[in-house]
Amino acid sequence: MEVRFLQLGAGLLLLLAAQPAPTTALPSPQCQKKCGNVEIQYPFGIGLECSLAPYFNVSCRVQEDGISKPFISDDLELLDTSLTRSTIRVLNNIATYCYNASGLLEANFWGFDASPTPYRFSDILNKFIVIGCNTIGFISDSDDSKDRSYLSGCISTCSKVSDLTNGSCSGAAAFNFSTTYINTFNETNAGGQVPMVLDWAIRNESSCEVARRNKTGTYACLSSNSECADSSNGPGYVCSCSKGYAGNPYLPGGCQDYDECKDSSSCPSGGICRNTEGGYQCSCRAGRKFSDKNKTCDPDTGLIIGVTVGFLVLMIFSFSGQMILQRRKLKKVKQEHFRQHGGMLLFERMKSENGLAFTVFTERELIHATNNYDKSRVIGKGGHGMVYKGIVKDNMPIAIKRCALIDERQKKEFGQELLILSQINHKNIVKLVGCCLEVEVPILVYEFIPNGTLFELIHGKNQALQISFSSLLRIAHEAAEGLNFLHSYASPPIIHGDVKSANILLDGNYMAKVSDFGASILAPSDKEQYVTMVQGTCGYLDPEYMQTCELTEKSDVYSFGVVLLEVLTGQEPLKLDGPETQRSLSSNFLSAMKENNLDAVLPNHIKGQESAELVRGLAELAKHCLDMCGSNRPSMKEIADELGRLRKLSLHPWVQLETEETRSLLSGTSTASFGMETATAGYPTQEGDNVPMNPRSSYYAR
Template sequence: MVIIMIVVFWGQIIIQKRKLNKVRQDYFQQHGGLLLFDRMKSENGLAFTVFSEAELVQASDNFDNSRILGKGGHGTVYKGIIKNNMPVAIKRCVLVDERQKKEFGQEMLILSQINHKNIVKLLGCCLEVEVPILVYEFVPNGTLFELIHGKNQALQISFSTLLRIAHEAAEGLSFLHSYASPPIIHGDVKTSNVLLDDNYMAKVSDFGASILAPSDKEQFVTMVQGTCGYLDPEYMQTCQLTEKSDVYSFGVILLEILTGQLPLKLEGPEKQRSLSLIFLSAMKENNLDAVLVSYVKGQESMELLRGLADLAKICLDMCGDNRPSMKEVADELNRLRKLTTHPWVRLDVEMDAESLLRGESTSGYQIELSGYPMGESEDQPINPRSSYYAR
C-alpha cells in the first residue's frame, strides 16, 4: 500500500512538471521565442541572452522586495546578480495583450541591437513566463530626478554637469529618432527615466511606452500613456505619438534643471500647478529670473540661462511642427555647453525659432570658435527589419 502511494505521489509530480514545462513552452512560442532563437543563430555575434525563469529567480533572490530598484506603470525593476557576479536590472513587465505577446520576440531583436553610450543596453529576456521579463545593464547612480529633486540632491551637482547630462540624454533620444531603423519614439521621456552611471553619464531608459515609428500614419494612433506633467498637449488631443512628443517632454526636463521644481504640483492654485504653464507665463512677461532656482543664478551667466530657457520654450510649443527635432536640440545643447567652458564665446541672445527649425545657426547663437570640433556622433545606424511596437 505504501509503495502504491509513493508511486502515485511521484507520478503526480512528474505529470505536474510536464504540465509546467508545456505551459513554459507555450509562453515561449507566444512571445516569439522561436523567431528570436532563429535570428540569434543566423546573426553571429548578437550579444543577447535568453534566460530561464529559474536563472532570474536565483539572480534576484526570488524577486525579493529588498532587491527592488524602482516601480512604474510598465513594471517593477529588481537588482540581480547573474553569472560572473555581473549586476543587472531585471524588469518584470505588467500584463500585455495578445498582439503584443506575438510581437515580443521581434521587438527584442530590435531593442537588443541599439548600441549607444547614452541608452541603457538590453542584455536579454525571459520568455517562458506569462509576461516577459527583460534584463538590462545595471546603472548604479540613480536618476536625474533624484539628482534634482530627491535623495541625491544633497550632492549639489554643478549646473554645468546638469547641462552635460541633459545634452547626453538628448543625444540618446536623437539616436532613437534619427538613426534607428525604423525610428523609435520613446513615449515617456522624464527625469526619472534618465539613469546615471558610475561617472554620472546619462543613459535613457524604460521603453515601456515606446513605439517604432510606422510608415502608415494611421498606425500612430495609440492610447494616451505617459506621465502627467510631461505629456505633449497635442498628443493628448490627437492620440498620435510622434518624435515631437518626446521633444515636448524633453523641454520639461530642461525646465526642471532651470527651476529645480517638479513638473506638476497637486496642490495650490490651478494656474500654479503646471511647471510648463508657470514657465511660459514668466517668459511671456520677460520675467525668467522669477522662476530660476537660486543656485543656478549664482553659477552661470544670465545669457547662458536665457539661451537654455529659449530652447526649452520652443520645445514646449503647443504645435508639434513648430518644435525642433531632437537632433537640433542636442546640437543646441552642445553649443550651449561650450559657453560654460569657453566664456569668451560671443552669445547672440535673440532667439530665432525659424532658423532653429531650418537648422541654420540653431536658436540664433553665433559660436565663434574657429576650427573647434562640433562633436558629431560616431554611433552607426542599426538596421533591424520591423515596424512593430517595442516595449
C-alpha cells in the first residue's frame, strides 16, 4: 500500500531572516494604511520608515490580476493583524512527503529559525491536519532530535479509499478535502497554502520590567493610557490600552477614552450611565440607589424611611386635607382609567344598583398573582380576551381576563360583562370576584373553575373521562338553571347572547357554571333597543335572530337546544368537512326527527344503554328548542323543569313521565309545568352520576 508522510515543524514555519532590534521611530502621517483589503496597523507598516522595526515591515505588491496583497518577508502573504490579541494570520505552505512518478519519496519542507523574529506559532489558534493512507505526521520545535523539547503528531489511515468523499475537513473550514489528494497529493492539486496564526511580541527585551529599565529609549508602549504585559508565547512583551481606553497602544496618544455607555450592559436596566475619562459611572432614578457590589438599582431604604415618616406626620396633622386629596386622586383615576371600562356612567350605575360587592384589585396584585402574566399561566384564549390563572392572598386561585385588543367595541363589551356579573349570585353562574381599574386594558377577575368545559368533556381533551349520560344530563340541567336565573330572576332580565358548550364551565365537583357574558345584554325595555349587531358562534346562532337582529330570551333557548343535541349525539354543532347538507348538526337532527328516524343521529352507546323514553323525551325537548319560530319555543324555566324530570327518569327508571302533559307543553298548548316537582341542580346523584376529579384549567373566553 502506498504510504505518505507529512511533517510540519513549529520551528519550521516561516522563512525570515534575522533582524536587528526595534527602534522608537514613529510612522509618518503619509504612510499607507491599507494594502488591498487588509488594514496595516502600527507597529506594522508598509515601508521601513512606517514600521516599528524591519521585521514588522510589510511589502504591498500588485498581483497579475491587478489586486494588491501584503506580504511579511518575501513570500508570506499577510491576511490580517490584531493588536488586541497580538496575532497575525498568514498563508502557510502545505508540507508534503509523497512518491513521485519514479516511485521515490520526495519531501517538500521549509522552515526558519524563529528565535530572532517576533513571531511564534500559535499553539491555541491553529489546527494540525494530516492527510493520507497509513500516514504519520508530526510537529516539533526543532529539526535536530538532540535539541528537540517538543514533539506531537497524529496518524491517518484509510480502511476503504472508495468510501472517501469530497468536502470540508472537520474543524478546519479553511481547507477543503478532495479524494484526489490520496493518490496525487502535491503542491499543485493541494491548493498550495492554508491560513496559519502566529503570535507576535516586542522581543528585543525579555520582559516588561527589563524594557522599562532600558535606557536606550526603545520601550514600545508609547501611549500614556497603555499597559505592558509579558508575552505568553516566548520572551518579550506586548502592549494594550488600559481599561476604559481603546486604540493603538504603540503610538503616542493612541489609546483614547472608550465610551462604555454605548454598551447596554454597562449599567443595570433602568439605570443612568455617565461616561468618564477611562471609565463610567452608574446612577439610578429617584427612589433607587446603585449597588456597586451587585451592579443593581436597589430601593433607597433611607429615602423610603424618610418619606414614610413624613407621610405619617402629614397624616396625623393634616387628616382632613389628605381626605380631600384622596378624593381628588380617586376622581382622577375614575376619569382616566375606568372610562375605558364603560365610563363614569357605568361606575355610578353599579354603585347605585348593586354597590361595589366585589374586590377592586391593584395592577401590582394581579401582576404578582400571574407571575407578570407568564405564558405558562394562560388557561383560555378567545375573541373577547386572554385568561390567566392567578394566585392571590390566602392561596386563593382566580381567573384573570384581559381584553385581547383595545378598541371601543371590546371596551364596551367588558364594561357590559362587568355590569351584568356584578348583579348575579347563583351557584350555576361563574362568580365575578372583582376587577382592576388602574390599567388601560380592562381586567375582570373570576372564581377559578378547574375542570374545563362541557365542550371538552364531550368532544375534546377531557373526552377520555368517559362520563356517563346521566352526568351529562345533570350538567345540562344545571346550565339550564343558571340561564333560567338570568332570564327570570335577574332585574332587569339578562340575555346571555352566546350560549354554547364551550361557555359552560365545570367546577371541582363537575357542577356547571355558565360563563362569558361579553355578548350579553340587559333585556330591552322598548323596541328600538333590540337593534344590534349580530354576534355569537356559528352552529349555535338563532336563525330568527340572524334575520331580525333582535336578541331575545328565545335566542338563548335555541342555542341551548344545540347544546342538548351535543349531549344527546356526542357530535359537534358544525362540521367543516363532508357534504354541505350534513354540516349542520341541528339541520341533520330536525330532518331525522321529521322522518321519525332518530336512531340515525344517535351514537351506539346511547341506543343500547339508555332508556328509549328518556332519549325520546330529551330529543323532543331539543326539537322544540330548535323551532324556527321563537314564540313556539319553551322558556328556559320550562326547559329546566323538563330536564329535572328527565334526570329523575335517568336516575330512577321506574318513575314514568306524564306523557300527555309533556306533549301538551312542548306543542305550545299549555304553559303549565310538566306535572312533576322540579328537580334542583343539587339533586342527589346515584353511583353512575359521579365524575372523577381532573385538575384541568377552564376556558373562560370564546
